[in-house]
Amino acid sequence: MKEKDEQLGRRAKALFDASVDELDAASLSRLNRGRQAALAELSRQRQPWVRWLPAAGVTAAVLIAAMLLLPSPQAPVVPVAVTDMEILLGEDDIDMLEDLEFYSWIDMALQDDDVG
Amino acid sequence: MSVDAAVFAVSWPGERDTGTQALESEQQFNRFLADVERRALRIAEIAVRDRDEALDLVQDAMIRLVRKYGHRGSDEWAPLFYRILQNGIRDWHRRQAVRNRVMVWFRRSNGADEPYDAVADAADPLGRTPDEELENREAMASLESAVRDLPARQREAFMLRTFEGLDVAGTAVAMGCSEGSVKTHYSRAMHALRDQLLEHGPDSDRPGD
Numbered sequence: 001m002k003e004k005d006e007q008l009g010r011r012a013k014a015l016f017d018a019s020v021d022e023l024d025a026a027s028l029s030r031l032n033r034g035r036q037a038a039l040a041e042l043s044r045q046r047q048p049w050v051r052w053l054p055a056a057g058v059t060a061a062v063l064i065a066a067m068l069l070l071p072s073p074q075a076p077v078v079p080v081a082v083t084d085m086e087i088l089l090g091e092d093d094i095d096m097l098e099d100l101e102f103y104s105w106i107d108m109a110l111q112d113d114d115v116g
Numbered sequence: 117m118s119v120d121a122a123v124f125a126v127s128w129p130g131e132r133d134t135g136t137q138a139l140e141s142e143q144q145f146n147r148f149l150a151d152v153e154r155r156a157l158r159i160a161e162i163a164v165r166d167r168d169e170a171l172d173l174v175q176d177a178m179i180r181l182v183r184k185y186g187h188r189g190s191d192e193w194a195p196l197f198y199r200i201l202q203n204g205i206r207d208w209h210r211r212q213a214v215r216n217r218v219m220v221w222f223r224r225s226n227g228a229d230e231p232y233d234a235v236a237d238a239a240d241p242l243g244r245t246p247d248e249e250l251e252n253r254e255a256m257a258s259l260e261s262a263v264r265d266l267p268a269r270q271r272e273a274f275m276l277r278t279f280e281g282l283d284v285a286g287t288a289v290a291m292g293c294s295e296g297s298v299k300t301h302y303s304r305a306m307h308a309l310r311d312q313l314l315e316h317g318p319d320s321d322r323p324g325d
Contacts, residue, residue, distance in 0.1 A: 008313065015256040016279045020154045027167060029169060031153045034175030038182045039142055045186055046138055099196045109293050 177201040195289035273301035
């Protein structure tokens with residue numbers, strides 16, 4: 001019985017191998033393409049950052065487009081009256097504001113003296 | 117030489133080694149897949165009776181092997197590859213079963229009854245006479261038919277052991293079962309095939325090649 005099993009196994013293997021040798025060129029070509037796709041996957045796995053490149057590129061392009069196309073946010077315009085109120089309500093001496101140029105000149109002159 | 121310079125100096129050979137190892141690993145994978153792909157295609161084709169579907173299953177198995185088990189040792193690749201392929205074949209049969217039920221529900225033919233013709237028109241690359249070629253093709257057709265008639269697990273065990281040449285341990289990994297189960301499935305498969313091919317088939321008096 002075991003001899004018959006071995007005989008059957010050998011015969012089956014020989015027939016199978018013959019059918020493998022008879023595979024047509026189109027099938028072999030598709031197998032080759034499949035193998036190359038698998039090897040490309042292997043390369044991608046070794047360089048994981050490569051798979052994020054397209055996504056990073058698209059994200060960067062979207063950001064740049066958004067910066068160029070969308071209106072830039074304006075600085076809030078503070079009404080003049082509000083600015084004046086801050087000065088009026090401040091604890092600084094209001095008289096000093098009347099001679100701003102004079103105080104600026106003194107400041108520059110003192111700096112020049114320090115340097116000299 | 118400063119410590120940093122020393123570290124830098126010894127890091128370059130390591131970098132080169134990593135690159136060389138990657139290349140060698142890729143070449144190893146290429147050799148393995150090139151060696152196994154044609155037999156895998158025929159095994160899948162016998163299981164699903166469609167070469168295009170079998171090609172898709174084999175390609176999918178190759179990519180999954182690399183993606184999931186690329187880091188494993190090369191001696192593990194064959195059982196793991198066939199495990200992925202057998203899982204793919206089982207999934208394919210499940211999808212076909214669902215599809216066939218849906219087709220029956222809508223009372224539409226899905227073409228599954230069309231005769232399957234695996235005989236190619238190309239000349240015999242082994243230089244056999246047309247009679248020998250025809251005889252072998254008929255014998256292979258009988259064998260394929262008998263193998264397809266086996267229960268799924270017996271068919272898997274027979275094809276992996278006989279066609280692919282995996283040992284019992286490798287077949288057990290590929291089938292996801294114990295080695296004892298492999299022996300049982302294989303023994304039953306051989307018994308069924310012997311009954312069908314050797315005792316009642318046309319090759320009953322033919323000695324093995």
